[in-house]
Amino acid sequence: MNTRAKLVSLAELPAIVEKLKKQGKKIVTTNGAFDILHVGHKRALEESKSLGDVLIVGVNSDSSVKQYKSDLRPIIPEDDRAEVLAGLACVDFVTIFTETDPKNFLDLVKPDIHTKSGDYKEEELKETSTVLQNGGEVVIIPFIEGKSTTNIIDRILKVYG
Numbered sequence: 174m175n176t177r178a179k180l181v182s183l184a185e186l187p188a189i190v191e192k193l194k195k196q197g198k199k200i201v202t203t204n205g206a207f208d209i210l211h212v213g214h215k216r217a218l219e220e221s222k223s224l225g226d227v228l229i230v231g232v233n234s235d236s237s238v239k240q241y242k243s244d245l246r247p248i249i250p251e252d253d254r255a256e257v258l259a260g261l262a263c264v265d266f267v268t269i270f271t272e273t274d275p276k277n278f279l280d281l282v283k284p285d286i287h288t289k290s291g292d293y294k295e296e297e298l299k300e301t302s303t304v305l306q307n308g309g310e311v312v313i314i315p316f317i318e319g320k321s322t323t324n325i326i327d328r329i330l331k332v333y334g
Contacts, residue, residue, distance in 0.1 A: 179259035181268050186229070186281045189266065193227055202284040204231035204275040204300070206238045206322075207254050208247040213320030215261065217290035220314050222263040224286050230258050231278040234271045241273045248326070274299045283307040290314040 181189060193200060203221045207214055207230075222228040232255045238247045247254065251269050259267045270278045279287060279300060287304040288311075295301050295311045304311050 174265075176256060176259045179264065179266050180255055181266050183268055183270060183278065183281060186266075186268060186278075190229075190282050198227050199225035199286070200227050200229060200282060200284045201225035201286045201288060202229045202231060202275075202279065202282050203288045203290070204233070204270075204278060205290075206233045206242065206247055207258055208238065208242075208249055209322045209325050210249075210254070210257050211320055211322065211325060213290070213317040216317060216320075217288070217314045218258075218261060219263045221286075221288040221312075222265075224288065224312060227265045228263060229266045229268070229282055229284070230264055231275050232258065232267060232269045233273070234269050237271055237273045248322075276300070276303045279303045280307065284309045286310055286312055288312045288314050291316045 190200060201221050201224050218228065232251060235247055235251045255267045255269055258264050268278065280303060284304065287300055287309055289298055289300065293313055295313060298311060301311050
């Protein structure tokens, strides 16, 4: 599938997911800003994909990233972030959502597994109740120390600041 075909709207997701589930596919979701894509993102996405047949990534819109991170973020615009993610072999579909949390995205997909990378605990995630209510499970992908967008920004500032 070409990269652009992997970019779908939230409105398109229910029909896509219904078709995949009828084929017996195990659906995995994850979400985040994915601002300045790095090896930590890549490894977490590959591990997420290994848990099922189809990986659907929800990307926070620019406006939602500004709300939960900073007015200075994201560095990379939402359409660019989504397209770069769609270019990864392990990613099957990418959608952009405007809320600060992915509950609507997760209600539309009703994934079998939802992953989150980092130092989170399942019981602390906003996503957990939605995923569990829809019959799915949450899997925490271990954080890779030193591999973060913040670290990249800090290094750029140190070198070029």
